[in-house]
Amino acid sequence: MTKTTLTKPRAELRTNTLDFEMTPLVKPTGFREYDARWWFGMQGNDAAPELNFLGVQALGLGLGTLLQDYGTSRVVVGHDYRFYSLSIKQALILGLMQAGCEVLDIGLALSPVAYYAQFALDAPAVAMVTASHNENGWTGVKMGAHKPLTFGPEEMGRLKDIVLSGAFEERVGGSLTRIDGMRERYIADIVDDFKLSRPIKVVVACGNGAAGAYAPEALRAMGADVVEMDCTLDWTFPKYNPNPEDELMLKAMASTVLNSGAELALGFDGDGDRCGVVDDQGEEIFADKIGLLLARDLSSSHKNATFVVDVKSTGAYKIDPVLKANGARVDYWKTGHSYIKRRTHELGALAGFEKSGHFFFRAPYGRGYDDALVAARAILGMLDRAGGRVLSTLKQELPLTWTSLTMSAHCADEIKYQVIDKVVANYVALANTNESILGRAIRDVNTVNGARVTLADGSFVLVRASSNKPELVVVVESSISDGDMRALFHEEVKPRLAAYPEVGHYNQTI
Incomplete structure (x- = not known):
């Protein structure tokens, strides 16, 4: 084992510069709770990229280092259909091979095809290059080391530490095999x-x-x-x-x-x-x-x-x-x-x-x-x-309820969890002091993931931090009527979040 020559990633780099071509760029906030997802960039969009190809290589080397620690090196990789996804996958593969991994490339795929390939090819690990439902310009990787599970916060935290600190380990024996016919299988x-x-x-x-x-x-x-x-x-x-x-x-x-x-x-x-x-x-x-x-x-x-x-x-x-x-x-x-x-x-x-x-x-x-x-x-x-x-x-034939669209309000990745902590504390305090929401008592507040506030009649409001985008997620449901569902948003959640200047515009509302 030798220390890699790949330099430690930087959090910010200006595009169209020598440094951008020579230094890995990996913004820390791209390591989400269970996925990795970054803004890669699009023509006509002035937003600064959060990742470059060397950064993807560093991610692959870090992932390979972590997989070796977990006792596995056989990994399925695939990519979704965006014009840059194949190039990102190739950079990821390079890093995985540097870490000594046996890479099985299934080509263009769906995420569940990559998960299926873990079983079909007897490969414990997976690294699927996809931004899922995010808009063009985003990229990311869904990863796992033990089928059928994918990484959670603990594994993502370890991966983040390895990549950002440059604590990579190169190993000999890395290989790449192209697997044909996985779509048909x-x-x-x-x-x-x-x-x-x-x-x-x-x-x-x-x-x-x-x-x-x-x-x-x-x-x-x-x-x-x-x-x-x-x-x-x-x-x-x-x-x-x-x-x-x-x-x-x-x-x-x-x-x-x-x-x-x-x-x-x-x-x-x-x-x-x-x-x-x-x-x-x-x-x-x-x-x-x-x-x-x-x-x-x-x-x-x-x-x-x-x-x-x-x-x-x-x-x-x-x-x-x-x-x-x-x-x-x-x-x-x-x-x-x-x-x-x-x-x-x-x-x-x-x-x-x-x-x-x-x-x-x-x-x-x-x-x-x-x-x-x-x-x-x-x-x-x-x-x-x-x-x-x-x-x-x-x-x-189902019990009658009126449920909203899933709505998302912009909130920067660096502060969204702090805002949610305040919102959760606020709702817990309301419940503890027997306050009401739109004239109804609070039955309970589930804080396993943000705040799901259930009212006495079974209606609820939910506010949580998005796991993969700089947003707060809002859902409301009424057991009374469509109008009451809308009131839960416009008279309860929306004004409550508006009290925080860090919360911006919504992607869609009711």
Whole structure:
């Protein structure tokens, strides 16, 4: 073992300079709670880049150093469909090889394809180059050392320390193998022996992202009648960012459903680990409600099953009569794919659901990681078993609640957690002094991930720090009415956050 010659990364460098070409740039805030994500830069955008190619190489060398410490060196790598992702992956591979890792490159992929490849290729580790649903100009890496789990705060903290301090270790024996045919193997595994009894007509919306190379073919093989929507790969994302929580994408999905007469639309994000749903009436059903429908369906044949949901999810899980009758247990946990993945594993849960559209199915339905196509298969299967009832009808059978879009207010990465700590303390103090919100008592404040404040009637407000962007995340839900849901935001959360000058504009509001 010898100390690497790669220099210690810098936190800031000016572009178009000698230093930018010769020195690794890695901004510390890019190391998130469970992912690594940086602004890489785009033409026409003046925002300073937070990472350069040498910085990516340093990240790979740091990751390889950490993987060796964990006793593994065999790692699957893949990349999403952005014009710079292949180059970033190659820089990452160079660093991994410097650390002595055996790199298995599966090429252009979805994140769940990389997770699947860990099992198919018997590789403990994964490094998937993707910015997920972030806009063009962002990049990042989803990493793990023990399938099917991905890194959490402890592993990310260790990686950050290694990279920023330059505490790399070079090893001999690094290698690179290109793995062909993983797309076909993955689709065959997803479809397996699943076959619909009737050709459910479904809009498949991919936002011109990488899912377009997977989803239409996979769903057709399941027996669905597929209506393609923006499935041609185009790394400029010409219409909207591939994000099934984005209002523009949802409206386009709704329009296509109504114009085509489809039973539903399924929308996929840029790396194919999230699925959004629009019903036969052109109405969005948030993923937490889809999760509740799936939990109802699955718990009928898996009595006393455990389901994990994130703190952004509807409170209807707790009061749903079907889940109660089937003995289901529901655990509310931290938002984030890594957190829910680990929690479902720790509790032996049958499945986990996030409001953002991550679905986690364990045996016999999946391997425990988030996979939008596994979710699509489960949704189609549920409809196939529904005795002719359409999705809008199934939705009407759920406990009635009114839930907001997921809204995000800008707040710098360097201060967002400090702001959230103040907001949490404020809500806890309100509960401890028996204060009310819009005339209703506070039943409890869940602080496992920000503040989820549940009122006496089951309505709630949630404020938390985004794990992967400089934002605060807001969700509100009312058990009374749509107007009350809007009042919870405009009369409670929005003015409360406005008291903090660090909180900026919202990406979308109700």
